[in-house]
Amino acid sequence: MNSTNAALQFELDQQSFWKGLSAFDWVWAVIVLLGTGYAYTTYASLMDDYEKGILVSTGAGLIALGWHWKEIRGLSLAIFLLSIFGISRYVNGLEDAEVDFFLRFLVSSQSAIMWMSALYVLATVTYFISFFSRSEFAGKVASAMTWSATTMGFVGLMVRWRESYLIGLDVGHIPVSNLYEVFILFSIITALLYLFYERRYQTRMLGGFVLLVISAAVAFLLWYAFDRDAADIQLLVPALKSYWMKIHVPANFVGYGAFALAAMVATAYLIRAKAEQRNSTGVAMTLPPLDILDDLMYKSIALGFAFFTLATILGALWAAEAWGGYWSWDPKETWALIVWLNYAAWLHMRLTKGWRGNPMAIWAIVGLFVTLFAFLGVNMFLSGLHSYGEL
Amino acid sequence: MNNQSSSIERTPLKTSALLLKFLGSMNLAITLLVALSVSSIIGTVLQQNQPYTDYIIKFGPFWFEVFKQIGLYDVYSSSWFLFILFFLVLSTSTCIYRNAPNMLREMREYRQTIQLKTLENYSNSHTWELSQSTTDAKHVAESLFKHNGFSSRLKEGDSNTLVAGMKGGGSRLGYLLTHLAIVFICIGGLIDGNAILKAREMLGQIVPETRNIPASEVPKISHLGLNNLSFRGSVSVPEGSRTDVLFINYKDGYLVQGLPFSVEVKDFRIEHYDSGQPKSFESDLLIHDDRLEKPLEQTISVNYPLIYDGYSIYQASFSDGGSELEFLTWPLKGVNEESKKIKIRVGDDLPMTLFNESWILEMSNFRLFNINPSDDPSKKFKNDGPSVQFKMRNKTGEAKEFVNYMVPVERDGAYYYLSGVRSSPAEEFRYLYIPMDDAGSINRFMKYLHALNDKEVLQKIAAKQNFSGSSLPSNDAAKLNEAMIRLAGLFAENGMEGVIKQVEESVPQDKREEVTELYVRVLQQMLGAVYVEVLMDEGVDVSLGVDEGKAAFFDAASAAIGAIGRYGSPVYFQLSSFVHKQASGLQIAKAPGKNLVYPGCAMLILGVFLMFYAPQQRLWVWLEPTDDGVKFVLAGHAIRNKMDFEQQYEKIQAQFDRVLTS
Numbered sequence A: 001m002n003s004t005n006a007a008l009q010f011e012l013d014q015q016s017f018w019k020g021l022s023a024f025d026w027v028w029a030v031i032v033l034l035g036t037g038y039a040y041t042t043y044a045s046l047m048d049d050y051e052k053g054i055l056v057s058t059g060a061g062l063i064a065l066g067w068h069w070k071e072i073r074g075l076s077l078a079i080f081l082l083s084i085f086g087i088s089r090y091v092n093g094l095e096d097a098e099v100d101f102f103l104r105f106l107v108s109s110q111s112a113i114m115w116m117s118a119l120y121v122l123a124t125v126t127y128f129i130s131f132f133s134r135s136e137f138a139g140k141v142a143s144a145m146t147w148s149a150t151t152m153g154f155v156g157l158m159v160r161w162r163e164s165y166l167i168g169l170d171v172g173h174i175p176v177s178n179l180y181e182v183f184i185l186f187s188i189i190t191a192l193l194y195l196f197y198e199r200r201y202q203t204r205m206l207g208g209f210v211l212l213v214i215s216a217a218v219a220f221l222l223w224y225a226f227d228r229d230a231a232d233i234q235l236l237v238p239a240l241k242s243y244w245m246k247i248h249v250p251a252n253f254v255g256y257g258a259f260a261l262a263a264m265v266a267t268a269y270l271i272r273a274k275a276e277q278r279n280s281t282g283v284a285m286t287l288p289p290l291d292i293l294d295d296l297m298y299k300s301i302a303l304g305f306a307f308f309t310l311a312t313i314l315g316a317l318w319a320a321e322a323w324g325g326y327w328s329w330d331p332k333e334t335w336a337l338i339v340w341l342n343y344a345a346w347l348h349m350r351l352t353k354g355w356r357g358n359p360m361a362i363w364a365i366v367g368l369f370v371t372l373f374a375f376l377g378v379n380m381f382l383s384g385l386h387s388y389g390e391l
Numbered sequence B: 001m002n003n004q005s006s007s008i009e010r011t012p013l014k015t016s017a018l019l020l021k022f023l024g025s026m027n028l029a030i031t032l033l034v035a036l037s038v039s040s041i042i043g044t045v046l047q048q049n050q051p052y053t054d055y056i057i058k059f060g061p062f063w064f065e066v067f068k069q070i071g072l073y074d075v076y077s078s079s080w081f082l083f084i085l086f087f088l089v090l091s092t093s094t095c096i097y098r099n100a101p102n103m104l105r106e107m108r109e110y111r112q113t114i115q116l117k118t119l120e121n122y123s124n125s126h127t128w129e130l131s132q133s134t135t136d137a138k139h140v141a142e143s144l145f146k147h148n149g150f151s152s153r154l155k156e157g158d159s160n161t162l163v164a165g166m167k168g169g170g171s172r173l174g175y176l177l178t179h180l181a182i183v184f185i186c187i188g189g190l191i192d193g194n195a196i197l198k199a200r201e202m203l204g205q206i207v208p209e210t211r212n213i214p215a216s217e218v219p220k221i222s223h224l225g226l227n228n229l230s231f232r233g234s235v236s237v238p239e240g241s242r243t244d245v246l247f248i249n250y251k252d253g254y255l256v257q258g259l260p261f262s263v264e265v266k267d268f269r270i271e272h273y274d275s276g277q278p279k280s281f282e283s284d285l286l287i288h289d290d291r292l293e294k295p296l297e298q299t300i301s302v303n304y305p306l307i308y309d310g311y312s313i314y315q316a317s318f319s320d321g322g323s324e325l326e327f328l329t330w331p332l333k334g335v336n337e338e339s340k341k342i343k344i345r346v347g348d349d350l351p352m353t354l355f356n357e358s359w360i361l362e363m364s365n366f367r368l369f370n371i372n373p374s375d376d377p378s379k380k381f382k383n384d385g386p387s388v389q390f391k392m393r394n395k396t397g398e399a400k401e402f403v404n405y406m407v408p409v410e411r412d413g414a415y416y417y418l419s420g421v422r423s424s425p426a427e428e429f430r431y432l433y434i435p436m437d438d439a440g441s442i443n444r445f446m447k448y449l450h451a452l453n454d455k456e457v458l459q460k461i462a463a464k465q466n467f468s469g470s471s472l473p474s475n476d477a478a479k480l481n482e483a484m485i486r487l488a489g490l491f492a493e494n495g496m497e498g499v500i501k502q503v504e505e506s507v508p509q510d511k512r513e514e515v516t517e518l519y520v521r522v523l524q525q526m527l528g529a530v531y532v533e534v535l536m537d538e539g540v541d542v543s544l545g546v547d548e549g550k551a552a553f554f555d556a557a558s559a560a561i562g563a564i565g566r567y568g569s570p571v572y573f574q575l576s577s578f579v580h581k582q583a584s585g586l587q588i589a590k591a592p593g594k595n596l597v598y599p600g601c602a603m604l605i606l607g608v609f610l611m612f613y614a615p616q617q618r619l620w621v622w623l624e625p626t627d628d629g630v631k632f633v634l635a636g637h638a639i640r641n642k643m644d645f646e647q648q649y650e651k652i653q654a655q656f657d658r659v660l661t662s
């Protein structure tokens, strides 16, 4: 009896969340608190209540995120240090990007984004090498590359944010306002979502598939930057000057990223299903088991759906302010609705009809094409009120 | 008889149950979702609410009529689209009606009636035979449930004790919120859409107006009163004026909506970035309302509307509000060099007689700035200054549209008066480049043009020229002069085309090339001579030839004159001064449906996140005393995210194992 009680007490003490935190967890919390506190005391006089609220909740969110997902700490610190470094190299103005060594080759937004692009492509190749050679080590290298690419992508955006203010105080804006910027956002969000699941489910063999979408995005990004000169920081048209943009766009891209992830997991699913059918023992069988893939597919679609819902609603609220109506059946809005309905149908089929397997995987891949059309096709082929990013 | 009556009684019950089942079925729901998607796609592929004439051109009269009947030009308010939405609402409501009681019960219930067999059959289940007392085991179960975030209920049976635990009841609430939200949003959307207008139109209560006439002249049947529940319309208000109506685009016309107050635009402003692109549009508004003690003053801008009395007033666009313009009209024909002054307002028409023909000048727009992509790589944009847009309609009713820039525009180092022309709005403007002279004016070009039209001047110049040495077909000087004058006249009238046509009509094929070449050479010489004459007239010393700039002017001017034949207006309108007056484009909306839609949105977000991230999980501990202790059965079950739950369950089971077997 006593031993049971002691064991119970031990168990209750052991596993309590707060007690489970390590010294590193607390160091992390202190660092973030200090940073947030510093930012608050320095800039509070320039901020309105919303902005203060956002700053404080960002700090709190970052602490919690770092506790639940340890790698985020390294990522955040790296982004922070590199971004601060990059920003501090700008002394005389934007022209420094041409003369300063570090800016030119590492941390100006252009260079950082080139690094990001190169690293993502390399990571894709390395993931596939690891897949085909069944090399654990290559897989680890590929993961490290993906982490680095993501870091550089974030640094690119951060420094770009600052650069926009160097052009002019009235020009400065968060870099989520045109197609070039959101492609970067798409790449890093998709990569982060994948990295999260990679650690959770030990699914490194999936990496190549997911990174394939990111590489495609990078290819588009580079084409867009070089062929269309899209990399320049653009001035915001009046309709884009809104608080809603800052949350609507990132929420949307969590959605797009998750849908892309789901589609690539679905691809892996189909490959593995085929291999199982043939009783193959080839590399396809090193992919995670079907039920894990199925679960992963569901989870990313659920995540995507939740954020896409949020984003669409934020978009409607924004439209209500900018265009005078929360819903105008503008092609972009309408396609967002189509994407949303499509995934709603997918979720229902799975949950209430119990559909599983190949049809759902194929549907998830089709879903990506529908999403892609909503994201790019609408801007290319249909005219409407959404003005950002014409091709 | 008895039988019959009972079956009669049962039939309606059966049909309603069937109906309920059908409406609440997943198949119907999915079908509706897909149908909604497909119809939405149609609406994005075919541009909606364009002028009907565009559709006629696109589809031809037959298909135009067919598509119009199906409602393809306004899919989202067509009756079949509303029908789908209506069914979606109905289906979702039925679904809630059928599931809600269950869900609510599930949310609160701890499933304490569960049998041991069921527990043992769950895939997440484990049994221990223990020596501890039931009380201790119960305590362990309750403590560890709580520790893992499960709330629990205890049920003491005759021969057993059941601890039933539950977590994440929120997902059921999430289902309710999500699906109720759909109903809210659809109903709100239907209220704010124009379904009501459509119904009133079908009943013949309203008829859209298609003519372009002032609001005061629009007949009553196209007016909507204050009782109109929801609408979204727009109105353009010139600075210093006010309005108490607005216009709702409807089908191929519009409706006039009255307001219970009037809106005055005191001032409209566009702010610009350094590069010249617009940074913000804002209007200073005054709301005049008898219910107010003094007018309400408020500035609105894009993204910052004014909400007043349930009406939202948005900055939507801007246009010209009747700017006063002054032109110099330069005749492009004849020898009259005098330019005439005219005055006109934007939006007005001015009938005029030119060279004995009647024309109507329709002044459509004035723009203070023209921000265009810059050729200069260091700057992205340049400002090409003010421009006017207008139509010249001839007596047959045909019109060409023009856009004239006020200040000369640079191209490759030289400056030009730019005038664009097109025959229909679908075309791009083709530009006439009239070179600016050294004094920065248009005078030299006009003098040159008029000299070319002046037979006397031409004759004088032709006489001065000595062509006898050249290899013309005839040596007859008088004939030659005449040919030259005719050539110059042809050129002034129809450009190079006129000359070529002349050759084609009068010269046999095999000689054409030779003759054309000759004509061009002669023409060039003639034009040059006329130009030099014009320069001398101006007082320029040409004894040492002309400088590069003047030579370039000659080329440009000759090219421009060559294009005048196709220009389409007998005069060139040079904008000489203006008083800019803008109009602010306001959009005014009343959307009471948003009182349903916005809460619906909040419910939807909350519901979706709850549904995904607070999945319901259950744990049970079944305790049954045995001879030397207790039988301890732990079991867990979740209907969603089973894989996650399995992992979690394993952890919990290990905890139990460590405690119980210590």
Ligand code: HEM
Residues within 6 Å of the ligand: A302, A305, A344, A347, A348, A351, A352, B023, B024, B025, B026, B029, B033, B088, B091, B092, B095, B096, B099, B171, B172, B175, B178, B179, B182, B608, B611, B612
């Ligand atoms: C536009 C309309 C609808 C949307 C956006 C929607 C959305 C959703 C979502 C996101 C889920 C959660 C799926 C999951 O967790 O994987 C769900 C579940 C469900 N939906 Fe819908 N739904 C809609 C219409 C309907 C209709 C018309 C029905 C009735 C037939 C219905 C019945 C259900 C049921 C029974 C569930 C399962 C709930 C549970 O077991 O927790 N839904 N819905």
